[in-house]
Amino acid sequence: MGKRRTVLLGGLAIVAVVAGMVAVRTATFAPKDIADGSDIRLAAAPTYDLDAAVGHLSAAAQIKTISHQDPAENDIAEWDRLHSWLAATYPATHRAMTRTILPNRTLIYHWRGSDASLAPIIVMAHQDVVPVTEGTENDWNYPPFAGTIAEKAVWGRGTVDDKGSLIGLFEAIEALATDGFQPKRGIYLVSGHDEEAGGSGAVAAAAKLKAEGVRALYTLDEGSVVLRDTPVIDGPAILIGVAEKGYATLKVTANAPGGHSSMPPAETGVTTLARAVLAITEKPFPIEMRGPGAAMIEALAAHKGGTTELAVANQWLLGSVLKKQLSASPSSAAAFHTTIAPTMLQGSPKENVLPQSAIALINYRIAPWNSSADVMARARAAVGDAPVELSWIKRPNEPSRVSSSKSQGWKYVVAAARADAPDAVVAPYLVVAATDSRSMEPISDDVYRFMPMHFTLKETAMIHGTNEHMTIDSFKRMIDFYARLIATSAG
Structure with a gap:
């Protein structure tokens, strides 16, 4: 009986120790090394004509920069058409920034900063879109390359991936340039021509910038979103890709x-x-x-x-x-x-x-x-x-390095994102797909992958799928986010 009592007491003591350890670890638990950006003084977004911006996204969606699996099937004239349209649509941007068109049709824009000692920033969005699956054209609510404006959205292939980001960036920069903004830190806008077919354009752009001695504070590209119904919390989270x-x-x-x-x-x-x-x-x-x-x-x-x-x-x-x-x-x-x-x-x-x-x-x-x-x-x-x-079948792409979630670049991105989603949880994220931004690692301290669109999990299924569309609400959020981010981190 005494032996059983001793064993029982010993067992209870172990349980008490384990319970105590669990309680202490839970009470003191906090995510490690994630800065909240609260020390960043965020610049205000400039004014702009949202209706005109929506019309511009519609027009861009009608330009068929489709990357086929076989590049020989691509209609290169559509890329040239896009470049001419951008120059005509965003005159202030093209006065403020120098434009380089690589032979493969990748674009590099540069807005020179007033302080050459400051590392520049790189923002990215690709020009090309994936094809519409043959035989599914009639499944779309609106023709996939008509850029239809309906139901408080712009409908069409590429409106989300990635012309929404591309046009959002141009709208933000145009508004800033029109407003008289003068960056202290240099700004590069890199737009690959073939992200959907391997990303050779981004590789070429990175090589050119490296040869010019560019070393950026951070790079921002597509990759993740503000997810409204995030698993675990069943609520909004700003998920910022720190690696792919x-x-x-x-x-x-x-x-x-x-x-x-x-x-x-x-x-x-x-x-x-x-x-x-x-x-x-x-x-x-x-x-x-x-x-x-x-x-x-x-x-x-x-x-x-x-x-x-x-x-x-x-x-x-x-x-x-x-x-x-x-x-x-x-x-x-x-x-x-x-x-x-x-x-x-x-x-x-x-x-x-x-x-x-x-x-x-x-x-x-x-x-x-x-x-x-x-x-x-x-x-x-x-x-x-x-x-x-x-x-x-070809040389593998190794995983990217993991960027910091407490650096100055991270703080800028978080602060700009939280302005539009103050109650959302901020979390690092692993992008399971591939983006052009991986090519910028040799010339950038950190690389982040985030688009400020507010999506549910169900809505993410339209990317590369049927009925891809950008809501006007999300598009406005994107323009404001890019404008704030650029003005804050480069101003």
């Missing part, structure tokens, strides 16, 4: 003798390939609470409080439960591991012929703590001695 995942596509090839399908061997090239693909996908990268995704969850949990905060504050005890919850949704899990997605298959050209070569393409989005070398090593380990060849 890498991109790589693995080619898995199974060679075989081929032959007639009426006399198949025990294992064909297709079955060998299928086993290899399954072996790779059945060895996923683990969910890890680290990097920008972890920083985002910490910021959201601190705001939410309750059991959510308790779980995040005490990952030493509840980490496995938290990871299980995060992995339940593909959209949330993507921020916490390298993803593996088989996307394309190729085999025989005819149904009754055994292929001599069966090929699968597997697309990876690489987390910041992994590399393409990690991906290849994991794939090789998964297939073992299976008779397949593994190779990259």
